[in-house]
Each structure stands twice: as structure tokens, then as C-alpha cells.
Amino acid sequence: MDVDNYTPPLQAAPPAANEPMLIVHEPRVVIGDRGAAWLTEAWDAFKAAPVSWLLLCIAGAALWFVINLIPLINIANGLLQPVWGAGLLLAVHAQRNGGKVKLAHLFAGFGPKLGRLVLSGVVAGVIMLVIVGITVGPLAVQLLQAPDPQALLLGQDMNSLLLRGLVAMALTIPVYAAVWFAPALIVFGNMGVQQSLLLSMQACLKNVWPFLIYSLCLTVLGILTVFTFGLALLVILSMYYISVYLSFPDIFID
Numbered sequence: 001m002d003v004d005n006y007t008p009p010l011q012a013a014p015p016a017a018n019e020p021m022l023i024v025h026e027p028r029v030v031i032g033d034r035g036a037a038w039l040t041e042a043w044d045a046f047k048a049a050p051v052s053w054l055l056l057c058i059a060g061a062a063l064w065f066v067i068n069l070i071p072l073i074n075i076a077n078g079l080l081q082p083v084w085g086a087g088l089l090l091a092v093h094a095q096r097n098g099g100k101v102k103l104a105h106l107f108a109g110f111g112p113k114l115g116r117l118v119l120s121g122v123v124a125g126v127i128m129l130v131i132v133g134i135t136v137g138p139l140a141v142q143l144l145q146a147p148d149p150q151a152l153l154l155g156q157d158m159n160s161l162l163l164r165g166l167v168a169m170a171l172t173i174p175v176y177a178a179v180w181f182a183p184a185l186i187v188f189g190n191m192g193v194q195q196s197l198l199l200s201m202q203a204c205l206k207n208v209w210p211f212l213i214y215s216l217c218l219t220v221l222g223i224l225t226v227f228t229f230g231l232a233l234l235v236i237l238s239m240y241y242i243s244v245y246l247s248f249p250d251i252f253i254d
Helices: 034-048 050-068 073-079 081-096 103-107 114-135 137-145 149-154 158-180 182-189 193-206 208-228 233-252
Strands: none
Touching: 034 050, 034 081, 034 208, 034 233, 050 073, 050 081, 050 103, 050 233, 073 081, 073 114, 081 103, 081 114, 081 182, 081 233, 114 158, 114 182, 114 193, 158 182, 158 193, 182 193, 182 233, 193 208, 193 233, 208 233
């Protein structure tokens, strides 16, 4: 694996008793084909405990669906995404260290790092709202005030609408980069919200090629699920969270 020169570990507060702690270094550059390897290695991890991973994802999907049916609570659910993600990362961590994947891991993020995980979700959510407000906010206000929103929308310049969408997508890429490693840095590196978001963004921007290959491979897998009538989505979802964990030590752990 092609890596940068060694860098000293980053400073972080000592963890509480019985909390996982990994020595985190400055993000390094890995070769492009590691993006595909994260998914192939995730498939190997899934095959090692397929029933456990499927049960975990089914329970998580069902819980997510029920919460989204509850008014007001469904809004908070979006801010809890880093918390749910942290629980699944802890499940992978347990499996990689000889433990078992359990349903209890679904709630493992509701621990001592809960506040920082939620705050990272709040920060990302606020930035997303600002981006949406800047790019499509004026049009949304016009649609809400118009007596015939459909006619107003059809009367818009399609090139202008497309440009708005492309600008919004471009501006959200750094946000997704900031939240990719943030839960892992908080849970395993015991870092603060600001440091974890900035380091995550730095790591993703330094590894554009691996993440581009990873995204293309994941997209192809997602398209192939059409031929399984969507039944393979749970497998892809399991592989996704496993691959998020696998990318973390590749880039941050010496």
C-alpha cells in the first residue's frame, strides 16, 4: 500500500474505561484500487456472519421506518444518523477483533460519545440547509407563494434549474467528506466534533481516486440489485457500513 511518510499520532483525550481506542495519525494517501478493496473485504466480512449482519440491517431499517412515521421525532432521526452509524462501526470493530455482531450494536452509539456524535450531525445538517437555501431557496419560496406552483415550475428555464442542482451537488460533496470519517474519529479516536469533521474532509480530499473508484463500484452494485428485486439491498447496506470502517484504518491507523 502506497502511503505517505510516518507522522506522529494526533492528540486526543484518553478514553473512558472499556471504550475502544485506536491511535489515530494524520490522514495519508492510499492507492486508488483500495477503493474497490474496501468493498471486496467488506464482502468477506459479511460472509463471515451473514445472518447477524442481515438481522442487524433489517432491525435498523425497521426502526428507521417507524421513527420516520412519528411527527417531529422524524426530524431528529436525521440528526441521529452519526449515532446509528457509530453503532454499526462498533459492530464491525467487534467482528474484526474476534467478537460477534449483535443486535445490541444498533444502539452502541448511545454511549459516552453521544453528544459529540449528535453535534456532528447537527453541524452537517445546518450546513446542508444553508446550501439548499442558497441554491434553491428563492425558487422554493416562489413556489410556496404562487397560486399555481406547477405552472410556475414548468415556466422555469430548465438550464437554470439544472445549474442550481449541479451547484447544490458540488457544494454538498465537502459536507459528505466531512461526515464520512467523523463518527469513527469520535468513537475510536476520541476526538472533538470540529477536529473530526475537518480531519475527515482532509482525508477524503487527499484520497479522491480511491473514493471515486469506491463510489463507482458501489453504484454498480446498487444497479445490480434491480435484478434481485431489491432483496440484495440489505447485503449492500451491510457492505457499505463495513467498508466505511475498513477505509478508516487504511487512512488513519499506522
